[in-house]
Each structure stands twice: as C-alpha cells, then as structure tokens.
Amino acid sequence: MNSIELMTKNEYEEWTASTRDARMAWWREARFGMFVHFGLYSQLGRNEWVQTLENIPVEEYARLADTFNPKPGAPREWAKLAKEAGCRYMVMTTRHHEGFSLWDSKANPFNSVKLGPHRDIVREFVDACREYDLKIGFYSSLMDWHHPDAIAAMYDTAARKRFTDYIEALNTELLTQYGKIDVLWYDVASPMENWEGWDSLERNKRMRLLQPDLIINNRSRLDEDFGTPEGHIRADDRDWEACMTFNDISWGYVDEVQAEPHAYTTPRILKMLCTCSRQGGNLLLNIGPKPDGSVPADAVKPLQGVGEWLKRNGAAAYGKLGRSYGFGGNGVSGVSCAQDGKTVYLWNWIWPSTGSMGFGGYCDAPKRVYTLCDGKDMAFEQKGQRIILHDLPEKSPDPSGVTVIVMEFDKVPEYHPRSYYPQSTRDRDWAKDNKI
Ligand code: GLC
Numbered sequence: 001m002n003s004i005e006l007m008t009k010n011e012y013e014e015w016t017a018s019t020r021d022a023r024m025a026w027w028r029e030a031r032f033g034m035f036v037h038f039g040l041y042s043q044l045g046r047n048e049w050v051q052t053l054e055n056i057p058v059e060e061y062a063r064l065a066d067t068f069n070p071k072p073g074a075p076r077e078w079a080k081l082a083k084e085a086g087c088r089y090m091v092m093t094t095r096h097h098e099g100f101s102l103w104d105s106k107a108n109p110f111n112s113v114k115l116g117p118h119r120d121i122v123r124e125f126v127d128a129c130r131e132y133d134l135k136i137g138f139y140s141s142l143m144d145w146h147h148p149d150a151i152a153a154m155y156d157t158a159a160r161k162r163f164t165d166y167i168e169a170l171n172t173e174l175l176t177q178y179g180k181i182d183v184l185w186y187d188v189a190s191p192m193e194n195w196e197g198w199d200s201l202e203r204n205k206r207m208r209l210l211q212p213d214l215i216i217n218n219r220s221r222l223d224e225d226f227g228t229p230e231g232h233i234r235a236d237d238r239d240w241e242a243c244m245t246f247n248d249i250s251w252g253y254v255d256e257v258q259a260e261p262h263a264y265t266t267p268r269i270l271k272m273l274c275t276c277s278r279q280g281g282n283l284l285l286n287i288g289p290k291p292d293g294s295v296p297a298d299a300v301k302p303l304q305g306v307g308e309w310l311k312r313n314g315a316a317a318y319g320k321l322g323r324s325y326g327f328g329g330n331g332v333s334g335v336s337c338a339q340d341g342k343t344v345y346l347w348n349w350i351w352p353s354t355g356s357m358g359f360g361g362y363c364d365a366p367k368r369v370y371t372l373c374d375g376k377d378m379a380f381e382q383k384g385q386r387i388i389l390h391d392l393p394e395k396s397p398d399p400s401g402v403t404v405i406v407m408e409f410d411k412v413p414e415y416h417p418r419s420y421y422p423q424s425t426r427d428r429d430w431a432k433d434n435k436i
Helices: 009-030 058-062 074-084 121-131 157-176 200-210 256-262 266-278 297-316 425-433
Strands: 032-036 089-095 135-141 183-187 241-244 282-287 333-338 343-348 357-360 368-371 379-383 386-390 403-408
Touching (some): 009 200, 074 089, 074 121, 121 135, 266 333
Parallel strands (some): 032 282, 089 135, 241 282
Antiparallel strands (some): 333 343, 343 403, 357 386, 368 403
8 A cells, every 4th residue: 555645535545444443442432522612702702603703803803812811720620520520532622713723833823822821721731631531632623714815715726725734734733742642623624615625635644644543533524534413413324423512502601691591411411422322422512611711610510410420320331332223211211232232221311200110122031130320130020022120219229310220131132112113124024923
C-alpha cells in the first residue's frame, strides 16, 4: 500500500477501515463523554450562534474578548464533574464558529492568550483531562465567522487556499502542542460543499500522521471514523456518537433560570444512555459553562447522579455490549445486553406497586434474575413466553429510581416479541407453530 500521503481516497478509506478496530477500542467501550461549549458567546448567554443570528458585526463581536475572563481552574471543574458523572472522555470547543481560539495560536491572533484572559484554556483543559484520566477530544469548527477569507473561499481559489491553509495550521497546532490527543471533532463544513473544497482528505491524512491513534468524526465531508447524530439518538450502521445539549435549547450557556424546566434529570440522562448502550453508540452530553467557566448549577446534580448510578450499574452501560434490538423489556424498561447475548439488562424507570411484573417474548427461562445495584436475587417464574417476577420490593431498589434487572441465561434466549402483534415472518411462523 502507498504511504499515507500518496493514498487515493479509496486507499485512504480502506486503510482507515482496516486500522479502525485498534484505534476505536477504547471509544467503543467508553459509552459516555462530556461535551463542553465554551467561548466568547458564553458571556451573552443567548446561544453560541448569537453572532450570526443577531448579525453582530465582527469588530463589535470581537470586543467580547476584552471581557472574557474565566475563573482560574474552570476546566478542572469540568473534568472533575465529568469524572464524577462516569464520563470516560471529554470534547471541548477549542474554537467555535465565532473563530476565537482558546489557545496560544500563531495562525490565529484572535485568541485567549493574546487577548482577554491571556491564558491557554486548551492547555488547562488537556491538563485537567489527564489529571482525571479522561480521554481528550478537540472540537474544531471548520466554519469561521472571524476570518476575512471564510466567505470568499466559496468562489475565490486564492482565498480558499489561504483559508484551508489556516484551518490546517490551527489543527496542526492543536495536534502538536499538547501531547497525545484522542479525538478530532470537526464541525460545520461551510461554505465549501465537498471534501475537495475543504482539502479534507489531504489535511486528515496529515493529522493522522501527527497523531497515529487519532479518531476523527464525520463532519469534514468525509465519513472517517464515526457518525454524529445531533439532538436525537438514532443508531447508525457504523460507529456513532449522539451529541445532545443539556437542555434542548442551546450548546452555549443560556440563563439557567429560563432553561431549568428543560434541564435533564438523572433518569432522563439514563434514558439517553440506555438508548445508546442498546444500540452500540456513545452519548456525548454537553454542558455550556457560564461566562466565568463555572458549570451551570442545573447540570451538576443530575450528572453526579448518573455517575453514582454508573458505579452501581456500569455493567449495563460500559464495555463491549451486544446490539440488543433482539430483546425487549416492558413499557417501562429499556434493554441492553452483554456482547454474547446471554445476559440481558432491563433498565427500569417505573417500579410497580403491584409486587410483580413481567417481560414478554422470552421463550427460555433464565438461570438467574437479580438487581444489579445490590446483587439481590429476584423470584421469577417462566410461563410460556413470559418471565414473571414476583415479590418485588416495595420501592425501586436503586436510589436513583432507575433499577437494572439482570437476567442471566445459559444460552442466547429465544425471543419472539409481541405474540399478539408478530412483526416478522419468523415471529408469525413461531406463533403458529407454538399455537400462541
Ligand atoms: C452544530 C452547531 C453547533 C454545535 C454543534 C454540536 O452543528 O452549529 O453550534 O456546536 O452542532 O454538535
């Protein structure tokens, strides 16, 4: 095979596919990451797109750098919380669409070392991630509202060259000045409409030469290593990571009093995590720190609750899991399963007061059923294609209210969902043969 610089697009894609398993091993087991959107826009508290949405002139917007002054140690606060929340990695906006670099950039004088706080926030972030043993991701916008060539790059080849060189220089700085970096998270490839326009193939090759284990997302108009469903959680037939805001409103900080009714609770975050766990994806959950870099209060407790839950129930979420489409719960539970399919985790959001509940569709009896948070065995009975649990404790045993019930089988259980509503020919035949 050609050396990486000489590879055609096909060769490059074959090569990245053949090396992906090794590169992605940690990522595929990590499940949960923290996204951080922090920049000049955080001071206005009206969405990270505020410059464009309100047509604020570049010079006026740039003056926000004068007042940008995160408190010392802010990135450490994020990393500490990420660790407490059970995250295994973080991704920070090193430079969002506004074009303000949060590091000592030679390519971009509009940065946090020349201006504002005179601090390298990227360095602080990297150090904090290392202190808390979190993998490190750099979000890097392709679109740039500050750069003079960013629009002309659309139609003027000289401007485009200057602009793509600038993008390359920024990312080269990021990937050479901070030691090992795990993820390069591109965003918004506008205005150019294809990878050729962005020079993405050549740039990404060079980025990989700088950081041989680098994982790259799919937003530079090349598929690269993983898909990035945004604002919704839907499985892809490839590696994928759903990125979600904390409040359904904005990535950048918004006033927490107004956002409060939308802010996620621990059980709601667990719901998202369950959907990712069952379908082989990751959850990248965002916080938008306040202007001084502190974490909005409405994010802290819910995230800590997730971390405590993961300490008790991590087996249902982290690690090599199977895609559990094959198994169902009941109306109040979600399902993940071990990679071999023999252990099924039922994440339960509502604890019934009736003392029993069932799981339909399972045609084999489990050898053991227990609650994951405390390892206590549960009484169960197998009736046809139902598993019925008896003598349930009065309250949900997990203090969060989301209890995982583990069913262990000695083989992959035969499972036929919804006997009253067979969904496939296989289910129909099975229902007929078994006179269901
Ligand atoms: C977007 C938005 C942006 C946000 C990002 C996160 O495409 O432009 O503001 O950073 O998605 O996924």
